[in-house]
Amino acid sequence: MKPIQSSVSAVPNKAPTGITGFDEITGGGLPHGRTTLLMGGAGSGKTVFSLQFLVHGAQDCKEPGVFVAFEETSKRIMANAESFGWKLPELQRKKLYFLDAQPLPDLIQSGDFDLGGMLAALESRIKEMGARRIVFDALDIVLALLTDPAKKRREVYRLHAWLLDHELTGIITAKAGGDETISVIQQTFGCMQFMVDCAVILSHSVALGVSHRNLRVQKYRGSSFDENEAPFLIGAKGFEVADVRTPGRLNAQMSNERVSSGVERLDTMLGGGYYRGASVLITGYSGTAKTTLSAAFAEAACRRGERTLFVSFDSDCSEVVRNLASVGIRLDHYLKNGCLRMISARSIAGSAETYLVRVKAFAREHEARCLVIDPVSTWYKSGNDLTAQSVADRLIDWAKGDGITLVCTSLLDEMSNRAQSGSSLQISSLADTWIHLSYLVQAGERNRGLSIVKSRGTAHSNQVRELILSDSGVTLADTYTAGGEVLMGTLRWEKERAERVAAEAAEAEAKLKRVTLDAEEAELEVRLKSLKTLLAAKQLEKELLVRSTRNHEGERSRGRTQINELRGADAAIAGEKEGRP
Numbered sequence: 146m147k148p149i150q151s152s153v154s155a156v157p158n159k160a161p162t163g164i165t166g167f168d169e170i171t172g173g174g175l176p177h178g179r180t181t182l183l184m185g186g187a188g189s190g191k192t193v194f195s196l197q198f199l200v201h202g203a204q205d206c207k208e209p210g211v212f213v214a215f216e217e218t219s220k221r222i223m224a225n226a227e228s229f230g231w232k233l234p235e236l237q238r239k240k241l242y243f244l245d246a247q248p249l250p251d252l253i254q255s256g257d258f259d260l261g262g263m264l265a266a267l268e269s270r271i272k273e274m275g276a277r278r279i280v281f282d283a284l285d286i287v288l289a290l291l292t293d294p295a296k297k298r299r300e301v302y303r304l305h306a307w308l309l310d311h312e313l314t315g316i317i318t319a320k321a322g323g324d325e326t327i328s329v330i331q332q333t334f335g336c337m338q339f340m341v342d343c344a345v346i347l348s349h350s351v352a353l354g355v356s357h358r359n360l361r362v363q364k365y366r367g368s369s370f371d372e373n374e375a376p377f378l379i380g381a382k383g384f385e386v387a388d389v390r391t392p393g394r395l396n397a398q399m400s401n402e403r404v405s406s407g408v409e410r411l412d413t414m415l416g417g418g419y420y421r422g423a424s425v426l427i428t429g430y431s432g433t434a435k436t437t438l439s440a441a442f443a444e445a446a447c448r449r450g451e452r453t454l455f456v457s458f459d460s461d462c463s464e465v466v467r468n469l470a471s472v473g474i475r476l477d478h479y480l481k482n483g484c485l486r487m488i489s490a491r492s493i494a495g496s497a498e499t500y501l502v503r504v505k506a507f508a509r510e511h512e513a514r515c516l517v518i519d520p521v522s523t524w525y526k527s528g529n530d531l532t533a534q535s536v537a538d539r540l541i542d543w544a545k546g547d548g549i550t551l552v553c554t555s556l557l558d559e560m561s562n563r564a565q566s567g568s569s570l571q572i573s574s575l576a577d578t579w580i581h582l583s584y585l586v587q588a589g590e591r592n593r594g595l596s597i598v599k600s601r602g603t604a605h606s607n608q609v610r611e612l613i614l615s616d617s618g619v620t621l622a623d624t625y626t627a628g629g630e631v632l633m634g635t636l637r638w639e640k641e642r643a644e645r646v647a648a649e650a651a652e653a654e655a656k657l658k659r660v661t662l663d664a665e666e667a668e669l670e671v672r673l674k675s676l677k678t679l680l681a682a683k684q685l686e687k688e689l690l691v692r693s694t695r696n697h698e699g700e701r702s703r704g705r706t707q708i709n710e711l712r713g714a715d716a717a718i719a720g721e722k723e724g725r726p
Contacts, residue, residue: 159368160208160278160314163201164194166386170371171362176342178312179366180305184321185347190358190379191318192222193229194347195280197383198316200231203240208277208314211242211267216283219243229383242270248290260287260300264307271311278314285319301337317341342366348374357496360386376498385502387539398422404449404515404550407441407474410621411580414597414606419578423601424541425552429582433593434612434619435554438582439517440469440476441619442552446515447479454513455487456504458523462487473618486511490523497524497536505543514549521553541575577601582612595621 159173168174175181175198185191199210214222222243223233233241246263270276281304291297308315317337338344344363351357359374377386400421405412412418419425419442429435436459446453455476457465465487466476479485488507490500500523508516524536544551553576579598584591593612597605611622 160198161201161206162194162198163205164197164384164386166375166377167360167384170375170386171343171365172368172370175314175316176366176368177314179342180308180315180317180340181343181345182338182341183316183318183345183347185318186320186349189347189349190377190384191347192217192282193226193379194345194384195282195316195318196222196226197229197231199241199278199280200233200236202278202314203236204231209240209242209274210278210280211244211271211274211276213244213246213263213267213279213281214283215246215248215281215286218247219245229381231383239274242274242276244270246287248286260303264304268311271313276313279308280316280318282318283320284317301340305337305340321346338363347377357498376496378496378499378502380502380506387498387502398548400548405442405445406438407443407445408438408619408621410610411438411595414608414610414621415578415600416603416605419550419552420602422545422548422550423577424544424575425550425578425580426576427552427554427580427582428557429554430557430584433582433584434614435556435582436465436519437469437472437474437614437619438580438595438612439519439552439554440465440474443485443515443517444474444476444479446550447476447484450484451514452512453479453485453515453517454504454508454511455485455517455519456490456507457487457519458490459519461489471616472614473616486513500524501536501540504540508547508549515552516544516549517552519554520556522555522557538575585609585611 158177159168159171159175160177161168161174183191183194196212199212202208202210212219212222217225223237226233237243244263244267267279271279284304288297288300291300304317341364343365346361346363348359348361349356350359358377358379360377361374362370362372375386377384379385402421403412403418404421405418406415425442427435427438436457440455443453443455455462455465459465460468466480469476476485476487480487486507488504504516504518507513518540521537521540540553541551578600581596581598583594583596585594586592593614594609595612596609597607599605608624610624613620613622
């Protein structure tokens with residue numbers, strides 16, 4: 146047996162796996178030309194992970210691969226992987242080779258054996274097809290035939306040395322799960338976990354009746370990696386890992402553009418609508434019109450020509466469309482022209498991580514610019530609090546990173562006072578805008594109230610407004626108060642009616658007052674005109690009197706002069722003036 150080459154060297158090149166999320170948390174994939182140990186319990190996804198690694202290498206990296214199956218036959222493996230759309234029969238002709246190496250069920254071991262013969266046969270096949278990747282699936286099946294631990298270690302050393310000698314990027318899978326992980330590795334594989342350059346552990350557990358799958362990179366020589374557990378699922382395209390590292394919002398582009406909420410008067414309360422790329426949370430009890438308000442936003446987005454994804458957890462899509470039509474929200478047209486896509490989340494089974502991965506996939510497929518999730522609080526029921534909280538946080542971060550305007554509704558429990566916290570998921574602290582819907586019971590009526598708890602970066606109304614739903618659409622009523630209490634429903638209608646009656650009475654009184662003032666003004670004008678006429682007459686009379694008096698005095702003066710002249714009064718008067726007797 147050849148001596149084992151040292152696996153500690155410079156930082157290795159990476160061999161991309163093509164597995165969404167995994168290449169991100171490992172910084173590029175598995176160590177190129179090195180060996181990776183993949184451990185996990187039954188049904189944890191080891192075979193899917195390994196096969197997807199080979200398929201990606203053959204299809205996208207020009208690296209043909211070999212799959213050595215120690216447990217299932219190649220025929221069954223290909224049949225199980227058919228739903229992923231990997232086109233394995235086409236790859237099998239030149240780029241992918243399957244070797245069935247399962248021990249026979251009725252095998253009776255007589256004497257010793259080793260892996261040398263199989264490796265020799267593989268060597269010729271590898272040279273023939275130029276293979277660069279190889280998978281040994283379920284190696285523990287073969288090692289279990291060796292009862293001597295020393296012989297097991299010998300074969301592990303042999304295989305590892307062979308892989309290093311041929312500089313193949315290899316994966317060795319083995320069963321290990323739960324509390325048995327450490328003991329199985331130590332007893333079955335000896336020091337193999339120390340020899341390989343990379344070790345990955347897959348786990349599959351059930352919490353509260355919900356399946357949870359997690360992946361953890363245990364070691365990765367010569368490279369940094371994320372050491373925390375990362376949730377994953379096996380979806381329509383294979384193995385998908387949730388990237389839980391850096392929040393996407395770090396790469397988000399800030400926008401000052403406003404988009405309509407779908408309710409004109411709500412836009413006014415928000416100072417112009419939601420910000421483009423913002424996250425909006427709408428909370429409320431059952432029946433407070435959370436779906437209606439979020440659907441109004443979706444309809445407005447479609448009117449703008451923006452592709453929108455609507456995910457409903459409460460009802461089937463056809464029911465949602467029918468119910469919304471009763472309040473004037475018509476979504477069927479946009480469904481037909483493809484601008485709107487509606488997903489009934491009842492068809493998505495699994496954990497909160499499953500929901501997040503599927504929603505992101507749907508949004509990418511639809512190229513959505515706007516996303517509605519109704520209600521996101523359903524995720525709280527699909528796992529423990531920490532998992533659901535992490536998923537909700539990453540949902541908001543992802544939407545911001547991709548510039549998607551996100552509107553989420555959250556159902557509050559009427560039996561517990563969660564209105565102050567926003568929702569069981571506690572995502573209200575991350576949301577940019579928080580709108581709360583509530584009931585107000587007055588005068589034997591239950592009416593809907595809307596208030597804006599917060600809206601970052603913009604001035605917004607602090608009033609509680611009545612939300613009115615009618616066949617003509619959704620709107621908000623003006624605020625009416627009495628003694629500091631907001632009036633809604635019949636009380637508001639009575640208040641409006643009383644104000645209208647009072648306004649009409651005030652208008653009639655004002656008209657009557659104007660008529661009275663006009664009459665008095667006319668009367669005064671007549672009196673003023675009469676007085677002016679009388680004044681003019683008096684002035685004329687005075688003038689005539691003065692003129693008559695002057696004429697009379699003139700006549701008297703002339704008369705005296707004539708008399709004096711007749712009497713010679715002038716000569717006498719003149720002689721007296723000269724001093725004559």
